[in-house]
Amino acid sequence: MKADSLAAPERLVEWISSFFDVPPVDVRRFVASRERGNSASSREGRRWQDALIEREIPQGASVLDLGCGRGDLLSRLAASRSVRGQGVELDPGGVEACIARGVPVIQSDLDEGLRDFPDGSFDFVVLEETLQTLRSPMTILEEMLRVGGRGIVSFPNFAFWKVWTDFALRGRMPVTSSLPYRWHDSPNIHLFTFRDFADWARASGVRLAAVHVRSGEGVRRYGEGDDFRGEEMLVVVEKDRIPSGTGRESEER
């Protein structure tokens, strides 16, 4: 399969329809390859994001990590960036691990909002792989930018070509490495695409300060065709304001 090299979605659709008679792809290996469960146990899969986030965050910044799991990111940032970190996590096992690492953590359900935190109280608010599991994703996005100067959000891109080819070929809810759940046991109740996210940003006066894309093992800056080739996205967002012309602004795509 050479689908990865197909940039335009229209061509991909043509390609798929021409193969409509082929047997469905075997997706069971994806299911087995990934641990199911709460955010604390799925933290393993976030290593690529943690490294990127580390690069985004300057020395001495303050960071609020929503769904912080076992505190991996915050303890990493405390060590390498001397950040003032605060975590929010629902899973008691995650909370326990955070305490042992000296990461302050509030046990709380993100669907209850961020009322604990005042306006502009953190430089960065991080939400990794959780947005699509929330009942009110819009509320959390707005809250993130109320509480933090910048938001860092990562999510599986539902327009990733393997997702919709899997759907088109099997006629069943797609199961891929970044969406390893079946329809009935999935925590992902609000699936969306990168374009959906960009639409929200535009409509809400939110600027995408940086977009990183993971596709397979590769991680890169967002580029042409990544709306469909990106399996997971990591986006740095901030409230739109007049560009100040500082170094960070040049990252605007």
Added chain:
Amino acid sequence: MERENRTITHRDVMPSDSVGWTEAGKVRLFSEEEPFVTELGGRLPSVEVEYETYGALSPGGGNAILVEHALSGDAHAAGRDRAWREQGRPWRASRPGWWDSMIGPGKAIDTDRFFVICQNVLGSCYGSTGPGSIDAGTGRPYGRSFPLVTVGDWVRLQARVLDELGVERLHAVVGGSLGGQQALEWALAYPGRVDRVAVLAAAPSLSAQGLAFNAVGRQAIMSDPAFRNGDYYGGPLPASGLAAARMLGHITYLSEEGMELKFGRRLKPEREGGFGVEFEVESYLDHQGRSFVERFDANSYLYITRAMDYYDASRWGGGDMTEACRRIAADVLVVSFDTDWLYPPKACRLLARALTRSGRRVTYVNLSSRYGHDAFLVEAEELGRFLKPFLEQGRRAR
């Protein structure tokens, strides 16, 4: 001064994770010329404080943990009291200290690592000066002439006692319920002296419902004919009033679910009939009331519940708890229990919120338990899961 209490350890009769035999120490402070002046202006020319310690103070002195007791608690937090007979405290003969499940070698509050101190509060009846103590001015027990005391007074006095013990800085202050409020008060009153504070099943102040329960408890005591306006020492005690107050208290310490599971509507095997003790739950409360009368002073109950009523940590911020929290330098752990209706999760959560809003380093956990408010005493294992790493974690730079 007694600091090391493990000169004799009876491993045969006590589990290996017990602190062993304990013996209380006493500190006498203040004088006629320099009395202890309470927050509300009362004067005590002489104050005695009973305390116990477990473990050893490290050479640098950085391993001291102050444990705070709740309403009916005492300085005997762990181990077995060697002097129960001489002190006339038979209820200690067969029972270890009130938080023995949490304090000991290898336990959540690990006495192999930490030097643990517990002091009996002013106004209590377990060795520290209280309404049952003799007023040197009259030669008779203080009774109701004892000044009203506050949580602030307790903490200020505890700090003085620590001075006497040579403990400058506290690694942590830990307490549940009214003890949790003392821990919080420590963080507010002595921000430079404490690194960690664990507030368990407690909030910055008691709710209206909590005030109401305390009022009914006190009313039961004061309307007992034997109470005689607090001047009952040497005569019959206001036992039925104090027992009723304790029974009411126990209802607030349990959860509806816990009570249902423990007693349900089961009847006692030997029923008394009529308005006697019929149900298991009645029998339980009856027992709690009776045994409390043997070990607690009614006046102390009045004074301590009043201190609990008055306590409002937000006074440090002019009524604004977030403002108050800005004083705090310690890392704070707040733990609530989902079935606690005396200090419900909602109230504890607001404390955590005030702390985060003021930019403090705070950890909040809401634990699931069927034991209600009592969970902080009962759920040693679950609580230890969070308290132990909190106490043992290295402090990170801000």
